[in-house]
Amino acid sequence: MPIRRNIYKILEDGGSEIAAYRKGVEVMKARSNANLNDPTGWIFQANIHGTSQSNPTFGQFWNQCQHRSFFFLSWHRMYIYFFERIVRSASGDSSFSLPYWNYSEPNQRVLPEPFRIPANSSNTLYVSQRSARSNRGEPLPESSVDNRPALRYTNFLSDIGSLAPSFGGGVVRQPIQFANPSVTGQLENLPHDVIHVNIGGAGWMSDPRLAARDPIFWLHHCNIDRLWEQWLSQGQGRSNPVDNSTWMDTKFIFFDENGQQQEMSGKDILDTGSQLNYVYDEQPRTRPLTESTVSFVQPPSNPPEFLGATPEGEVIRLSANTAEFSISPVAQRGFSTTERAVNQRVILVFEGIEYDTPPGVNYEVYLNLPDEDSASKQEYYVGTIGLFAMEADAHSHAGGHSGHDEHMTHEHGSHNTDETDSEHSSHDTNETHPKPTVVLEATPVVEALRQRGEWSGQFRISLLTTYQDQPLSEVRFQKISVYTF
Secondary structure, eight states: OOEEOBHHHHHHHTOSHHHHHHHHHHHHHHHHHHOTTOTTSHHHHHHHHOOSOOOTTTGGGSSOOOBSSTTHHHHHHHHHHHHHHHHHHHHTOTTOOOOBOOTTSGGGOSOOGGGTSSOSTTOTTOOSSSOHHHHHTOOOOGGGGOOHHHHTBOOSEEOTTOOOOOSSEEOOSSOOTBOOSSOOOHHIIIIIIHHHHHHHTTSGGGSTTTGGGSTHHHHHHHHHHHHHHHHHHTOTTOOOOTTOHHHHHOOEEEEOTTSOEEEEOGGGSSOHHHHHSOEETTOOSSOOOOOOSSOBOOOOSSOOEEEEESOTTOOEEEOSSEEEEEEOOOOOTTOOSSSOOTTOOEEEEEESOEESSOOSOEEEEEESOOSOTTSOGGGGEEEEEOOOSOBGGGGSSOOTTOSOOOEEEEETTEEEEEOOOTTTGGGOTTOOOOOOOEEEEOHHHHHHHHHTTOOOSOEEEEEEEESSSSOSSOEEESEEEEEEO
């Protein structure tokens, strides 16, 4: 059975996967140069994920990537599975498997050398359209590669209209390329989105319409796929949403190594070994119910309690590398500024995120960060907002596979879902689509502040860019809110 291996271990062992990948990419690029409509060509495969190009014949197969919904993991698993088959055939190496890049390991945070050197057109794995730092071999920030925040959630999905964070993303009733049903899945935000931006900078990986043209894209997504398996192996109720017929039965179209259309759905990709004929080098053949150190279970179904927000109607505009906002909680019976209620959780909600062009930065979020430079920032670190696939024009239309988006409003704890009629919504040009929302869990930081006697009940939220100094374009939030449940 083919085994997907760690790229760094392949380099240590002098394995053949790198040479085969180079050859496969070279052949696929040559196919695109000869015929842009070749489904096994490099550009066609990249366009399946996203493109600004139009094509009257094959355009229906492009712009199909699923982001900000519970289809994110399953769609990308199918996508890289067929891509891997195409590369295997093109390379002439029948044993080829895509490597993965485990950037969470402290000694593996540098973009692997074959993708940087030589830095010219003779290297089919090198592209200049990346951040200068990544192509120079500078290591990624520790905060950008931390997969632990995502792995601690036991619930795969968030219900429509819910602000509850989840591992895999929010439910949608049908596929949509850039969905805004509620909130981005935790694994999609970090490390997925964050890594895209750190590697891309002003280049391809920061833009969903160009990202899959970078050969490192596929190793990044192999790692995200591996982390899905790692999440399942932790047990404690972690499972795929097999009881959701939409996730299980919705079919997506891809192309195999022979250029033939293939359909696949969630029920076809539940087990990588028995259904897709691949495993990861560190993947257990059976999934033990191992004990996880920290887990966040599915929150109660009742709406979270609103604590406060930045001023209503005042759009937050970020054009610098730092910003700070203060939120004073309104009086609430369920929230104590001194003592934590049993299982009480606090979340920061960044609502209505957008920009006109990729800003090439992410924002780290800190809570009540002291002014003293000597203070350890890590003690106040809440999480990182990955600014990927949030272009303003991306949520001005339904796009690609689907006909409509899910509407959601959440005003001061009230969560209402406006369910559009799927027979008419695709023709409604005046339809207003919600903008992306990212939820970060602030519970550990608030609890630590309480234990140290530093918690005043005020939420002072600091934003700091990572891996880049200044955003390349203005980033806008509709507001920042705080909730508890």
